[in-house]
Amino acid sequence: MSSEVSARRDAKKLVRSPSGLRMVPEHRAFGSPFGLEEPQWVPDKECRRCMQCDAKFDFLTRKHHCRRCGKCFCTKCCSQKVPLRRMCFVDPVRQCAECALVSHKEAEFYDKQLKVLLSGATFLVTFGNSEKSETMICRLSNNQRYLFLDGDSHYEIEIAQISTVQILTEGFPPGGGNARATGMFLQYMVPGTEGVTQLKLTAAEDANVGRRQAVAWLVAMHKAAKLLYESRDQ
Numbered sequence: 001m002s003s004e005v006s007a008r009r010d011a012k013k014l015v016r017s018p019s020g021l022r023m024v025p026e027h028r029a030f031g032s033p034f035g036l037e038e039p040q041w042v043p044d045k046e047c048r049r050c051m052q053c054d055a056k057f058d059f060l061t062r063k064h065h066c067r068r069c070g071k072c073f074c075t076k077c078c079s080q081k082v083p084l085r086r087m088c089f090v091d092p093v094r095q096c097a098e099c100a101l102v103s104h105k106e107a108e109f110y111d112k113q114l115k116v117l118l119s120g121a122t123f124l125v126t127f128g129n130s131e132k133s134e135t136m137i138c139r140l141s142n143n144q145r146y147l148f149l150d151g152d153s154h155y156e157i158e159i160a161q162i163s164t165v166q167i168l169t170e171g172f173p174p175g176g177g178n179a180r181a182t183g184m185f186l187q188y189m190v191p192g193t194e195g196v197t198q199l200k201l202t203a204a205e206d207a208n209v210g211r212r213q214a215v216a217w218l219v220a221m222h223k224a225a226k227l228l229y230e231s232r233d234q
Contacts, residue, residue: 014090019067021090025143032144033160034227036086039070047072052096068099085110086227109227113220118142121217122210123183123201125149138201138217140224161189163196165225167218181218 011026017038025031042051047063049056055074057063064078065071067089073096080100081092085107095103120139126132136151140159147157164187169179183202190197203214 019065019087019089020093022088023090024088030143030145034086034144034224035088036068038087039068041065041070042072044072050074050077052077064094066096066099067093068095068103071096083107083110106227109220109223113223114140114144116213116216116220117224119213119217120148121203121214123203123214125151126200126202128198133202157186157188157199158191159224159228161191162225162228163187163189164198165222167222168200168202181215184218184221 011030012023013026015022015024018041019038042065044063047057050061050063050073051071052073053076055061055076057074061074063072064075066073066078067087068084078094078096080095080097082095082100082103083089083092084095084103086103117140120137122135122137124133125136125138126134134151134153136149136155138147138149140146141148141156145159147159147162149155149157164185166185167181168183168185170182181203183200185198185200187196187198201218203218204211
């Protein structure tokens with residue numbers, strides 16, 4: 001990929017919306033597949049009462065719109081200002097209690113898992129039904145749109161084209177607990193072709209820093225897949 005194309009993919013611009021300042025991709029086509037569109041606000045004329053506690057709006061009881069769901073609430077039911085990175089807001093924005101809880105949970109992905117995905121990890125990669133594997137570094141692109149695989153060759157998988165993400169596990173640790181993650185199975189579409197392509201990522205067997213990094217990457221990718229499916233259902 002040329003540096004010019006890469007820069008165009010990652011370019012951002014600051015825009016002002018009714019909900020606040022947003023740092024969005026300069027080219028809409030290069031937006032993050034994990035992103036959410038701003039909701040349409042319920043019109044003021046249709047908001048006579050809080051949509052949570054049913055309090056009547058008047059001179060003392062002001063109405064507020066949740067920036068995540070667009071519904072109308074009183075101050076009591078919509079008082080929290082929480083980061084909403086999936087909509088690219090620069091500053092925390094007002095959200096109802098239900099949406100604020102979801103946004104708080106998503107913050108862990110942006111604060112922790114996203115950094116792991118961008119840093120990458122090393123896996124044995126098997127494409128399709130091939131019996132041969134190649135050692136490759138897998139990482140998420142800076143604009144979050146592509147999965148890069150680099151070894152003797154280079155591959156780019158568009159995140160939005162991934163249809164299946166399955167964690168591969170084995171055994172249970174002594175004393176109970178969760179099964180150990182060993183790899184991941186992915187299915188995806190290649191634009192311009194028919195059918196589904198698949199690949200398998202396998203973490204190295206040696207118990208060292210590289211393996212721990214690979215397992216952390218697998219867990220982060222599984223979380224990313226959940227956000228991806230939510231974005232599609234919006």
